[in-house]
Amino acid sequence: MERRRITIAILALGGQGGGVLTDWLVSLGEANGYFVQATSVPGVAQRTGSTVYYLEFFPEDGLNGRQPALALMPAPGDVDIVIASELMEAGRAILRGFVTPDRTRLIFSTHRVYAISEKSAPGMGVADGTKVFESALRNSKSYIAFDMDAVCARTGSAINAVMFGALAASGTLALPVQAFEVAIRACGFTVAANLAGFRAGFDSAGQETGPREATALIAPMPTTAAGRRLRDRAKALLPSPALPIALEGVRRLMDYQDANYAELYLDRLAPIVATDSAANDWALTKEVARGLAVWMSYEDAMRVAQQKIRAARINSVRHEIRAESGQIFHIAEYMHPRWQELRDALPAGLGKLLESSESLQRLAGMALGKGRKVRTSSVRWFLVLALLAAYRRKRRSTLRYLREQAQIGSWLSEVSSTAKSEYALALELARCQNVIKGYGETHERSMRKFHSLIAAQKRLRGGPDGALVLNSLRQVAIMDPDETELGRAVAAIV
């Protein structure tokens, strides 16, 4: 029996316009000699969940006055075209068996709309998208994949129009481009924007083929005499695989404080290099160079102020909020300094005094008030922030500085002393720096987690699988927003 239908499954997320895309397809089919049936399963899935729309086209010349019995859902091995609005939705289509090598043309966007589980993980919870490409290659007849979201941003249209354009470009429906455009016009809904998105989608189809490779870190070039001097010192001190990271660290710390601070960074790396070797691929050196630079540039009020007022930052905001060039916009920051932040910024003596006196803390609390919106784009607040940023020159006298440096010092000595006997464990210990995150209470919690890991490490020394255990503890620490699970896991190793 001859199979005369064309079947199309669309996988989209709530709010991406899958319903309108379906309407266009209905209109396209009906205007071009097909009997069209379309169905969907909206309902609660519309609220941010994923939804499947399904269409069947049957040529009218084969009807002879009868209606065909068309299916209301995709059957395995019976889907000609699958269009997915997002990378993992393409993966879902493959897992659900909609995509088969003998029949299915798969069209999908390579951008990600992260699921709540990926977003809310305290560290890296993002799924590996390369798996979708590998599976698409194995399971589809052929596929077209590109970043449709980027096309949307460029054209200001919605993603459904771009998907429609990609479908037209695929040629699977064997209909002229004009027919697609007629369908968009017929539905009469934001026609100009949709046509722009459609054409951009049409032109972009087939320009990308696989997942984008991560780019390797390139060492920054020095621009000053001090920079060149530090680069030369770093070159003499560090093995070349660790150099780009260390130079990025130097650049960062000169920006954060000054050249002497960057010298301190290199001083601190020296004993680590001594315990490392090419046989280990300099893994420890690279990891410490990374973590140390991040920790030494810990976020305090001065750092935040410095970052907020730069011209480059204002421009990146402009880009982010998609304001046109020359368009007026105002930026307000959400700042909520408490007495703790004041203590951190005060000279050590005053900071300690504040810490020891509850009445001073109350007073400071009242003076600082509740959280405030700081209008960086106003002259007044810009100048306040600029003053605060300039205050970084006094950073070395602050209580926070002293405490951070002491903790950095003990972490480093712990790492280098461990490295001599247990390299793998030392590497894991170095990685623990990544646990330290956030501001306010989140930061305090992360610091407590870091210290539990350090304490656990001491007990793991000399035992079997110390590195493995610490690695799993670190995963627990990162993924555990409050410290309950970590406490349990640490207790379990005794």
Next chain:
Amino acid sequence: MAERSFEKEVEQLRIGAGAEFRGEGILAVTKALLQSGVAYIGGYQGAPISHLMDVFSDADELLKELGVHFESSASEAAAAAMCAASVNYPLRGAVAWKSVVGTNVASDALSNIASGGVIGGVMVILGEDYGEGSSIMQERSHAFAMKSQIWLLDPRPNLPTIVDMVERGFELSEASHTPVMLELRVRACHLHGRFLAKDNVRPRFTVQDALENPVRDTERIVLPPANFLHEREKVEARWPAAIRFIQERQLNERFGRDGEVGIIVQGGLYNTLNRALELMGCSDSFGDAQLPIYVLNVTYPLIPEEVKAFCSGKRAVLILEEGQPEFIEHELNTILRRADLQTRIVGKEILPRAGEYTAQVVWDGVLRFLREWSPKLAVRPAPANPLEPALSKEVPQRPAGFCTGCPERPIFTALKLVQRELGEHHVSADIGCHLFSILPPFDIGNTTMGYGLGSAGASAFRRISGKRPIAVMGDGGFWHNGLSSGVGNAVFNQDDSATIVVDNGYSAATGGQDILSSAADSRSRSTKHSIERAVRGIGVRWIRTIANTYDLAAMRKSLKESLTTKEPGPKIIVARSECMLNKQRRLRPLFDAARQSGRRIVRTRFGVDAETCTGDHACIRLSGCPSLTIKPNPDPLKIDPVAHIDNSCVGCGLCGEVSHSEVLCPSFYEAKIVFNPSLWDRVSHRMRSFIVELAQRFRERREAREAY
């Protein structure tokens, strides 16, 4: 006003005989009702039949022209009770709701109407929310049809059949003095197809006629001795009448060639069955199957004569019946035993007892049946699902969640923060968007007992000392029955619980229909009835109304107070802010118009400085907003992704509130983008930029000198 407007589509409802109708299943049903001369229509919204209610609302004018009374009922019970109009008068009426939950709510009135019987045809349209995408318990409406003796139609899912079954259904109802249910599965409701229309028919007898000429018949009222009479009448008169009608009018259908085995299928599953058969090599696109198929467009009652005729001479018959218990299979076996036919009925022994009958399930099941009972039919197995273990580990679940900028999100952010302070509480949830609180990132809520039952669901937890139970209820559920069964119940029983009533101005989860407390003016309904006043009227003394749910501090304070106050009796917090989906739908055209016409207008949205963000995602765990997401860390020395707000942000302000009151993260900024700036905007901007840029240049020159 509802989320989706059907104003364009309802024009199609006017087309007359011979014209071709093209559109959604729900719209086709509406047209069929008008073609049947329906006199009154009611119902309660809920997927998948929300659109039916929306279509009627938008078709107000046409309904008036035809003399049809339509109302948005307060609940399914109210809708079912409305059918009382057909008891004494030849009025055709239709009501619609989401099933099985709506049928549960309506069941008291349904039992009464089924007992006394009707003169005018009554049709209950059930949007059967079963299988993929469903949000409710997986039960069968079939049980209700059986226990109340209401005939159940389950038409083949194509528009001509659906329309025909609506029209025949009214005739069946009148011929047997019994209400009829029309069961429409989710995909059938949203099915786009076509059929040949007929003229709309004005009701022969209108509700006005009935009011002018009241008729009374005590025998139709459910009270002894009439109730015993009704039971007898059901089996002795109405049942045989229905069987006769279904048989004579051939509501059930036969397809395919005769053979040693056959298949009996619920009408709604027919298309899936035929596709499976086609792919196996046993049928074609027009249903010309190589074996006989008996399609039950009426799944209750079964027609014993038809069943016997179909089964006799066959070795085995497969019954394709979705859901459990397998009522039809039981009945088929009874019919065959009574007739002493030896045909083997095969059903749930090879088909799954639970779950939707997808194409894959049907294909596998039919294949097993044919291989065992009719091996000479050459059949192909379904291709196996690809084994992609690496991929399946990566593809994440996408649970439903609050929309971008939803005003309910801050309520649960506040509740999460209050629970951090006061410890975990027992939270009794309700039905509505707010039920998404049970999912990540909030993970709040212990049970949900039904629409408007949030407060009642906490009533066993009478506090002696210590923690109070917390209940959540939406405005939809509140008016549906929460006011009496929840709040009234709590007042009467001197309950001490805290109840949050989420007042977003609409029945939002079902598609944004208006309700009693909606803030909008409505042409055809009376709105703006205050929840606070209703609660006060029923006897609650401790009430707090939060007029802006995004005010996290106020929300937190009231919640804390409701859990700690010494004031006896139930505490009610009315948390009011408009549903963002509907608000945006309302405001966006105004914004665009202002922008186009050159009027000054400001757009607010939020952003995150990637440089300042440390990648801990604490903000996301207190929000879950779709526009608050993550992106790869641009910092080459940092590994974890940073928070990121995409351009779908509507500037609700929660991110700022969360940074202020909890995560203390300075990465968030609020941007106000000015469109069509005034002269003052331009002048002051130029002055500001001049100074700021000067200072910036000075600073950055100096920084550059000291840089790497």
